[in-house]
Amino acid sequence: MTVFILVPGMFTGAHVWEDTAARLTSAGAEVHAVALTGPGGAGRDTVDLETHIADVLAVIDRVVARARQQIVLVGHDYGIHPVLGAADRRAEHIGRIVYLDAGIPQDGVPALAAVPDPTLRQELAERAGTGGPQGELSAPARDEWPRWGSTEGVSGAALDRLTASAAPQSLRTLLQPLRLTGAAAALPATGVLCEGSGASIEMVQRGVDLGDPVAQSLADPWVTFFELPTGHWPMLSLPAELTEVLLRAAAGGGHRLVPAGEGEQPAHLRPFVLDVPDIPRERNGQVDLYLPGAEGPRPAVVFVHGGPVPAGALPAPREWPAPVGYARYTAEQGAVGVTVAHRLHDVADYARAAADVAAAVELVRADPRVDEDRIALWFFSGGGLMTAPWLRQPPPWLRCLAASYPVMAPLPYLGPVDGRFRPVEAVADAGDLPVVVVRVGRETPAIAATVEEFLTASEKCGAVVEVIDVPHGRHSFDTVDPTEESREAVRRAMRSVLGRLTG
CATH class of the missing domain: 3.40.50.1820 (Alpha/Beta hydrolase fold, catalytic domain)
Structure with a gap:
């Protein structure tokens, strides 16, 4: 049995995966949607990226203790940071990492670098520089979600639920650098690209053709790609299609890029x-x-x-x-x-x-x-x-x-x-x-x-x-x-x- 461990992104929790998780379960998979520790109470300033990595590790260890099964780690948005941090420490137990409309975090780089809004990114960096990472980032209002990713395809009702259930994010999770040894780099991986966010297989292939050092590894034979015609929240906009993609990814399916110098002229x-x-x-x-x-x-x-x-x-x-x-x-x-x-x-x-x-x-x-x-x-x-x-x-x-x-x-x-x-x-x-x-x-x-x-x-x-x-x-x-x-x-x-x- 394939075990999917689903890790949410900024401001969201396990609830965001409800529809997708139910569909994966119906298809015969075991599913664990991770509830990342949120800020709150007197100790809210202690929640950082390492806290979230520990959250994911705890789920991995529970699965491994029960039986040896193929674990597919799925990281959406910010969630790819704790996913990679955990996979780097438990690489021998991970069958595949799925990057769901997420970047490719590098060792030593904090998640703040991936915040799309430059004004907000600068504001957070300045706040960190005037006394260290303190406090929390408020959850977005309904009309603020596009600052964090395209809402293309998300219905008004789903956006209302997303807003109502959103929680603040500890600033330390964005400011603490991700530390990787490289163990996760050799694991099979799948990128799920959302067209509404601007990503496409064609554009990634172009990066390979141009000699982009980061893109070169994406042409390895154990890396695959899928595209979804939606925005940044496919678990809300296209849960059935996302479920199918995750199942195919777990089976090793998807598009493989052509290494630079091979295939037709770029x-x-x-x-x-x-x-x-x-x-x-x-x-x-x-x-x-x-x-x-x-x-x-x-x-x-x-x-x-x-x-x-x-x-x-x-x-x-x-x-x-x-x-x-x-x-x-x-x-x-x-x-x-x-x-x-x-x-x-x-x-x-x-x-x-x-x-x-x-x-x-x-x-x-x-x-x-x-x-x-x-x-x-x-x-x-x-x-x-x-x-x-x-x-x-x-x-x-x-x-x-x-x-x-x-x-x-x-x-x-x-x-x-x-x-x-x-x-x-x-x-x-x-x-x-x-x-x-x-x-x-x-x-x-x-x-x-x-x-x-x-x-x-x-x-x-x-x-x-x-x-x-x-x-x-x-x-x-x-x-x-x-x-x-x-x-x-x-x-x-x-x-x-x-x-x-x-x-």
Whole structure:
């Protein structure tokens, strides 16, 4: 018999698993939903991550003392921290760890790092720094749950029950670093990704293809993945589907990632959708220039790749087929095409990468072959967050800002992002700066939601935004979808950007 030990996340208890636990039991499994110790009474400040690890260990030890059975540990959200802490100490008794819409905690890193709201994360860090971890974090009000994860799919009644049963969280549980020896790293594992939170198997595979060190281990043969079309609370929104996934995970089922270098060519290295001239690059530090044949100072389009991309990725992002293709196409049309090297290697790097881009732009503007007063910036994918500083204070020489399949608001599943990089908020200050957004119809739901949020904010403030739709296009359509629709979308976007530079 398979034994499932279900560990809840922030503010919740064993009750959140009721429906899923009942379904697993009906399927013949043994189920234990863990009630993590909560703050309360005179000793509330003593509850920390080690307390919760002990809670999970106690259940494991009771199961092991009775019979040797396969134990599947399931950690939701914050619950993955005590799960990993316990699995690290009882690795010989664990058959599989299931990460349910959870991050991948690392040794020495506290759960605070995974809190999605940057304002709240900073507030908690400051509170800890002024006298040590004290007190508790109040349970969310009904309208505050989205700060902790997408509520997509959760009914109003279920959200009411979640709110009514929520309990405060001891701050020490978030501030105490997780300590791991590495014993749990070799255990079979399954990631259950919730699309409403922005995660997808495709995006994890992209991390493997890019050489992300953390993602490489996810391509091990004993690691599997499932996707659920819902938000952060699948035990409330899709309990039947979650039950099926957990049973299949226990049996070793699920999608396995392809190790880097195997299988088909990764998306970022596939050919650009347009046939463009083989114009050579001219490298100047962190920028590559692709120069047109026309004489005299020419307008320039600076292309900013997305990310995060692991440091040392080869080829370097500014040499990928898409940025190079766009830059050469720009030169073919009579303007200077520019690709940029920036250091967006982690979600914590946005400020550093934005500074790299700003320095690169000044280098381009100082080139005598460039018309310094006619510059466009074109951002891609995760680079979209770096549009915020330019939207907030557009310089007079910036004639156009473009963004293709962009991320326009931080995605919680990627981790905390500097609050300055929120285009949805910055667009209110864009004035009459023309903005071109290339939107794909088959975008991942979480990224699509950020684009719609940006467009809604743009409409409210009267920003000048042109949307170019690629109805059947996917993220990175300009390399993964070699269709006439894709080619025409690239042509339209280029005409729009260059038109604002030369008009």
